[in-house]
Amino acid sequence: MLTLWGRENSSNVKKVLWLLDELNLTFQHVNAGGVYGKNNEPLYLSLNPNGLVPCLQDDDFVLWESNAILRYLAERSGEEAFWPDNLQQRAAADKWLDWCSNSLTVPFRQVFLTLVRTPVAERDMSVVAAGMAAFEKYWAIADALLAKQKWFSSEQFGIGDIPVACYADAWFRLDIERQSHPNLERWYQQLKARPAFCKRVMLPLS
Numbered sequence: 001m002l003t004l005w006g007r008e009n010s011s012n013v014k015k016v017l018w019l020l021d022e023l024n025l026t027f028q029h030v031n032a033g034g035v036y037g038k039n040n041e042p043l044y045l046s047l048n049p050n051g052l053v054p055c056l057q058d059d060d061f062v063l064w065e066s067n068a069i070l071r072y073l074a075e076r077s078g079e080e081a082f083w084p085d086n087l088q089q090r091a092a093a094d095k096w097l098d099w100c101s102n103s104l105t106v107p108f109r110q111v112f113l114t115l116v117r118t119p120v121a122e123r124d125m126s127v128v129a130a131g132m133a134a135f136e137k138y139w140a141i142a143d144a145l146l147a148k149q150k151w152f153s154s155e156q157f158g159i160g161d162i163p164v165a166c167y168a169d170a171w172f173r174l175d176i177e178r179q180s181h182p183n184l185e186r187w188y189q190q191l192k193a194r195p196a197f198c199k200r201v202m203l204p205l206s
Helices: 011-022 042-047 066-077 087-117 125-146 161-173 182-191 195-200
Strands: 002-005 027-030 055-058 061-064
Touching (some): 011 066, 011 161, 042 055, 055 066, 061 066, 066 087, 087 161, 125 161, 125 182, 161 182
Antiparallel strands (some): 002 055
């Protein structure tokens, strides 16, 4: 039995819930972290000593780190779209998981945490400006790639699209001025046609 721990409005939890739905897997979801607590309690810390979410239990097997969970579920499923047999196709999609973590996480926190979770009087708009500039740089890279192929995972939706999409959704829904990245925008519209994306990712920004 699969059990996923983590609050549903966490970007890192969203992407795992989304993949679980895409794979039509049966699982138990336990909200943890944020207002739900639990993540600093002994039971949870026995699963993930970092006290962070998400955390996945697959019977007696326990796994934390969201990208590791995505890779595990994709390979576990045997679904070619999410874990291709071809090594190079798989690596080409997989690299976007690390690119997302290494490139987008910091600017996401700078923009999202300031504009959504910080009171107006306490906002440092220089932090937002730095995050916006970084995002535009990275979105230009993404837009150039999407000019050549339909999805980050190549010509069909796959694992490479999921982490990037969780940040892109907030980016496109925030009340901010954005540069035009037409291929990225086209890709985002494609995502909104996927029921699991709408259900798991397009939650109220909070």
